[in-house]
Amino acid sequence: MFIQIKDLSKSYQVGLTKINALKRVSMDLEKGKIYVILGPSGSGKTTLLNILGGIDKPDEGKVIVEEEDITNYGDKELTNYRRRKLGFIFQFYNLVNSLTVLENVLSTKYLSEDGLDPKEVLEIVGMWEHKDKFPFELSGGEQQRVAIARAVVKNPAIILCDEPTGALDFENAKRVLKLLEDINKRYGTTIIIATHNTAIAKMSHKIIRLRSGELVEYQDNPSPVPAEEVVW
Amino acid sequence: MLKKIPLRIMWRDKSHFLGIIFLVLFASFGYALFSILITNIDTNYQNFVEKYNQENFHFTTFFPIDIEALEKKYNVLIEEKFTWDFQYGDKVIRFFNVTEKVNKPLILEGSLPKIGEIAVDPNFAKTNKLKIGDVININGMDFHISGYVALPDYIYITKNETDLLPDPLHFGIGIMNFEDMKKFLSSVAYRYYMVRGSISDLDSFKTELNSKYTLLSFVEKDENFRIIVTEMKMKSARPMSFVIAGTILIISSILLFIVLRRLINSMHAEIGTLYALGYSSKEIVSVYILFPIYIWLMGAIPGSALGYALSGPFTDFYVSFISVPVVEKFIPVKDLFIALFVPALFMIPSGYIAIRDLLKKRVVEIIRGESEKSFKTRFRMKFLDRFSFKRRIMLKQGLLHPSRELVLIVGVAFATLIILYGVVAKSALSYLVEDTFKNIFKYNYMYIFNYYEKENKYLNAEPFNMLSFYLKGTKSKVVIYGILKDSQMIILKDNKGNKINLEGLVISQSLADKFNLKVGDVLNLVNNINGKEYSLKIIGIADLYVGNSGYMNLEEFNKTFDLEEGSFIGLYSLDKLDVPKENLVTYMSKEDAIKVFRDSAQSIDQMLQVMYLISFFLAFTIIYVLASLVITENRKPLAIFKILGFRDGELSSMFLGFNNFSFMIGFLLGIPLYNMLIGYLIKEVLRDVDFSFKMQAQFKDVIFSFVYLFAAFLLSRYLGRRKIKSISPAVILKEQSE
Numbered sequence: 001m002f003i004q005i006k007d008l009s010k011s012y013q014v015g016l017t018k019i020n021a022l023k024r025v026s027m028d029l030e031k032g033k034i035y036v037i038l039g040p041s042g043s044g045k046t047t048l049l050n051i052l053g054g055i056d057k058p059d060e061g062k063v064i065v066e067e068e069d070i071t072n073y074g075d076k077e078l079t080n081y082r083r084r085k086l087g088f089i090f091q092f093y094n095l096v097n098s099l100t101v102l103e104n105v106l107s108t109k110y111l112s113e114d115g116l117d118p119k120e121v122l123e124i125v126g127m128w129e130h131k132d133k134f135p136f137e138l139s140g141g142e143q144q145r146v147a148i149a150r151a152v153v154k155n156p157a158i159i160l161c162d163e164p165t166g167a168l169d170f171e172n173a174k175r176v177l178k179l180l181e182d183i184n185k186r187y188g189t190t191i192i193i194a195t196h197n198t199a200i201a202k203m204s205h206k207i208i209r210l211r212s213g214e215l216v217e218y219q220d221n222p223s224p225v226p227a228e229e230v231v232w
Numbered sequence: 233m234l235k236k237i238p239l240r241i242m243w244r245d246k247s248h249f250l251g252i253i254f255l256v257l258f259a260s261f262g263y264a265l266f267s268i269l270i271t272n273i274d275t276n277y278q279n280f281v282e283k284y285n286q287e288n289f290h291f292t293t294f295f296p297i298d299i300e301a302l303e304k305k306y307n308v309l310i311e312e313k314f315t316w317d318f319q320y321g322d323k324v325i326r327f328f329n330v331t332e333k334v335n336k337p338l339i340l341e342g343s344l345p346k347i348g349e350i351a352v353d354p355n356f357a358k359t360n361k362l363k364i365g366d367v368i369n370i371n372g373m374d375f376h377i378s379g380y381v382a383l384p385d386y387i388y389i390t391k392n393e394t395d396l397l398p399d400p401l402h403f404g405i406g407i408m409n410f411e412d413m414k415k416f417l418s419s420v421a422y423r424y425y426m427v428r429g430s431i432s433d434l435d436s437f438k439t440e441l442n443s444k445y446t447l448l449s450f451v452e453k454d455e456n457f458r459i460i461v462t463e464m465k466m467k468s469a470r471p472m473s474f475v476i477a478g479t480i481l482i483i484s485s486i487l488l489f490i491v492l493r494r495l496i497n498s499m500h501a502e503i504g505t506l507y508a509l510g511y512s513s514k515e516i517v518s519v520y521i522l523f524p525i526y527i528w529l530m531g532a533i534p535g536s537a538l539g540y541a542l543s544g545p546f547t548d549f550y551v552s553f554i555s556v557p558v559v560e561k562f563i564p565v566k567d568l569f570i571a572l573f574v575p576a577l578f579m580i581p582s583g584y585i586a587i588r589d590l591l592k593k594r595v596v597e598i599i600r601g602e603s604e605k606s607f608k609t610r611f612r613m614k615f616l617d618r619f620s621f622k623r624r625i626m627l628k629q630g631l632l633h634p635s636r637e638l639v640l641i642v643g644v645a646f647a648t649l650i651i652l653y654g655v656v657a658k659s660a661l662s663y664l665v666e667d668t669f670k671n672i673f674k675y676n677y678m679y680i681f682n683y684y685e686k687e688n689k690y691l692n693a694e695p696f697n698m699l700s701f702y703l704k705g706t707k708s709k710v711v712i713y714g715i716l717k718d719s720q721m722i723i724l725k726d727n728k729g730n731k732i733n734l735e736g737l738v739i740s741q742s743l744a745d746k747f748n749l750k751v752g753d754v755l756n757l758v759n760n761i762n763g764k765e766y767s768l769k770i771i772g773i774a775d776l777y778v779g780n781s782g783y784m785n786l787e788e789f790n791k792t793f794d795l796e797e798g799s800f801i802g803l804y805s806l807d808k809l810d811v812p813k814e815n816l817v818t819y820m821s822k823e824d825a826i827k828v829f830r831d832s833a834q835s836i837d838q839m840l841q842v843m844y845l846i847s848f849f850l851a852f853t854i855i856y857v858l859a860s861l862v863i864t865e866n867r868k869p870l871a872i873f874k875i876l877g878f879r880d881g882e883l884s885s886m887f888l889g890f891n892n893f894s895f896m897i898g899f900l901l902g903i904p905l906y907n908m909l910i911g912y913l914i915k916e917v918l919r920d921v922d923f924s925f926k927m928q929a930q931f932k933d934v935i936f937s938f939v940y941l942f943a944a945f946l947l948s949r950y951l952g953r954r955k956i957k958s959i960s961p962a963v964i965l966k967e968q969s970e
Contacts, residue, residue, distance in 0.1 A: 046965075050962050050965070053875070055874075055875055055961045055962045055965075056962045075957075076879070079874070079877055079878070079879050079880075080877070081877075082875065082876065082877035083876075083877030083878075083879075084877070086877065088875050088876065090965070094868075094872045094875075094965075095872075096869040096872060096873070097869070098628070098632070098869070099625070100612055103621070103624070103625075106621045107621060107625075107873065107876065108876050108877075109621070110620070110621040110622060111876065111877050111878065132612055132614070134612075150876075
């Protein structure tokens with residue numbers, strides 16, 4: 001199995017209250033599929049994504065990626081893990097404001113030995129002609145496309161997307177979803193999307209549903225619909 | 233309510249605010265300490281020399297003079313002084329008679345000595361644990377110590393005029409009544425007279441003395457090493473404290489300006505909201521101006537207080553070197569006032585300018601954070617595209633923030649200047665001992681007779697002659713020596729290490745440096761005793777850094793200066809000679825001189841440690857404050873880069889790597905700055921002093937200084953990296969989603 005999540009638990013202390021963000025969550029994830037994690041705010045989607053992405057650690061449980069338990073990793077190994085295997089896409093794009101479009105993409109290309117051609121990737125997302133612009137000169141949708149290019153350019157095995165369409169209008173959101181779908185097909189990248197938008201689940205191969213930190217549903221989607229057809 | 237904002241933010245971003253507070257504290261402290269100290273010493277010194285009739289000049293003659301007749305003729309006060317050196321174990325106490333007209337003794341504690349009593353200088357007493365009432369046995373007779381004494385013509389208490397620093401462990405002065413002294417004065421080799429009052433035609437006075445009484449030496453107050461060193465030190469210390477405190481203040485103000493500007497820009501949404509809620513710009517300024525006010529108060533008040541508190545012990549420490557008797561301690565209100573309020577003059581306007589820039593904008597622009605829009609075309613810096621991504625980011629970081637890098641460069645250059653000054657002073661001292669005394673001056677003893685001799689009766693001894701001159705048109709004294717052509721006692725070499733052939737005049741490098749003299753120049757000299765003028769061509773410059781001196785071969789020397797052929801005034805010797813005391817003006821043992829220098833080196837070490845600390849602190853604080861500023865304002869990009877998989881080390885070199893260049897530029901800039909400072913000191917401050925050092929920075933000094941400052945750089949870099957490490961991507965993402 002590509003990724004195995006076993007009995008994952010995580011809690012936070014907020015003031016005097018303890019919040020259980022994840023409660024003994026277990027699942028297996030296959031390579032090259034699109035996963036959508038659904039759930040309302042506070043359901044544990046982002047926490048699960050952060051642990052999978054090696055930027056947070058669980059209290060208990062294991063995350064085994066290609067037979068290596070990343071929960072045992074120290075900071076250095078986690079950095080290497082992110083460097084080698086992961087791409088991130090966030091709701092608020094998180095581009096580096098002082099870098100141009102091309103430089104933002106180059107920033108991850110730099111980390112990868114067998115990355116893709118930045119020009120090719122920027123052309124795929126339709127941003128090559130804006131390569132010398134700074135993020136503030138772009139619309140939200142354009143910024144998110146740059147963020148996708150940045151995630152894809154190092155040709156990672158997994159792309160983690162946290163509410164990738166959350167800050168976008170319908171048209172731009174669909175364009176982003178289409179890009180993710182294309183990348184999955186073209187490069188065989190495993191894509192994990194955390195969202196509260198249930199419509200997006202239709203384009204995935206597997207649907208994971210979380211509620212109050214617990215896994216309430218894990219189901220196959222035998223006939224995913226093309227991203228263009230997803231509506232909400 | 234809003235007034236709480238500044239303190240809370242300062243607490244949150246304490247690393248860079250603490251750095252600035254420390255710099256202000258240090259500037260106030262430095263200024264308060266040195267100015268209070270100098271004012272105290274200065275005022276006490278002026279009181280001392282006036283009240284106790286410091287001499288205008290002194291002279292020695294072979295025959296006793298008619299004091300009364302000369303006093304009447306020239307309308308001055310003249311008094312004869314008697315002296316003898318008492319060997320007290322491994323120490324020497326130089327006793328003088330109690331004088332009544334000129335250079336009168338000041339009793340600091342106790343009373344003037346009566347018959348059977350002596351008074352000694354307080355530093356010697358303190359160092360050797362001698363107290364008032366103690367008994368010292370002098371050549372079989374017991375003397376009680378009646379008090380501690382200071383003499384206006386022996387302010388800088390050195391055994392020989394060439395000694396660098398006083399050595400109170402081995403040498404001190406004392407006074408006793410002439411009646412007592414007579415018991416120890418077996419014979420008098422020459423007569424010593426001190427004069428208070430000015431004589432308009434000194435040359436005719438000298439001529440009269442020379443013709444009637446054979447003038448042996450004549451020393452004006454300005455060239456009296458034991459007086460002038462103190463005045464020089466006081467003169468040079470005040471601008472030094474100004475320059476050091478002023479530079480630190482300017483650096484810290486620019487730092488504050490940069491920090492505040494960034495901080496205020498990062499708070500644009502908050503400030504814009506306050507505006508939108510109805511606060512006036514005046515009200516907003518009154519809140520944010522509290523940043524520089526708090527920094528000023530937190531830095532200047534403890535700094536001035538600490539400077540004042542430590543000025544007492546520091547004054548005591550300092551006077552132990554320059555021996556100014558501190559009779560009364562003053563609280564110089566003016567100095568304290570400056571130390572306290574001048575930082576405000578720098579800090580508040582620089583803080584205000586930082587705030588004003590933002591408030592000039594429209595409210596809607598402030599809320600939106602228009603500052604981000606300032607990434608104009610020029611920030612694309614396409615010319616950097618040829619570099620790797622990592623290097624490109626690093627270069628951009630520096631090029632986008634030139635003022636920040638400039639502060640770092642200036643700070644490091646200044647720290648380099650301070651450390652080089654300390655390091656070179658130390659190595660100059662050891663050069664003097666290890667090189668000059670061992671490789672150039674080969675003799676072990678030097679004897680100076682009170683009259684010209686013609687026959688050298690001693691084995692392993694070489695005759696030499698010497699005369700003292702003024703450099704025409706200046707007050708600078710130059711001593712010219714006549715030595716054997718193939719002398720084995722003085723080995724003169726040029727700066728390439730080649731032995732110099734003594735045909736004509738060879739001058740020391742220190743003399744050449746002070747007056748920009750080159751081989752082929754003509755030196756115009758005026759004889760100190762008889763006023764005769766000479767013009768001598770320089771044929772060589774010896775790699776010698778002791779004194780304003782020149783050398784000729786003895787034969788040529790005697791011929792040039794109309795002295796009898798074969799005559800000489802002194803002997804250099806390898807062995808101790810049995811010369812009758814009454815024939816000698818002075819004698820010097822090289823071993824003693826080296827000992828004094830080594831002892832001096834220990835005292836200098838303490839001062840150097842302070843300089844090392846200042847330079848380390850300065851370099852470290854500036855680099856660290858700027859680094860932590862860069863990290864704080866780039867928290868989000870750093871977090872993103874971390875998520876993307878960049879390592880802490882990579883991020884440190886991308887975001888802080890430009891500092892490497894700035895550090896190097898600052899250091900390299902510090903070297904010519906240091907050379908300029910030394911050039912100035914040698915040519916302007918030390919010009920008239922017959923004393924100098926090899927203060928040019930050698931390669932090893934530069935290397936040592938570099939390694940030392942680089943350690944400060946690495947420490948700040950290490951702390952910066954730790955700060956980068958502490959940034960948690962998950963926390964930043966959470967902050968963002970909130």
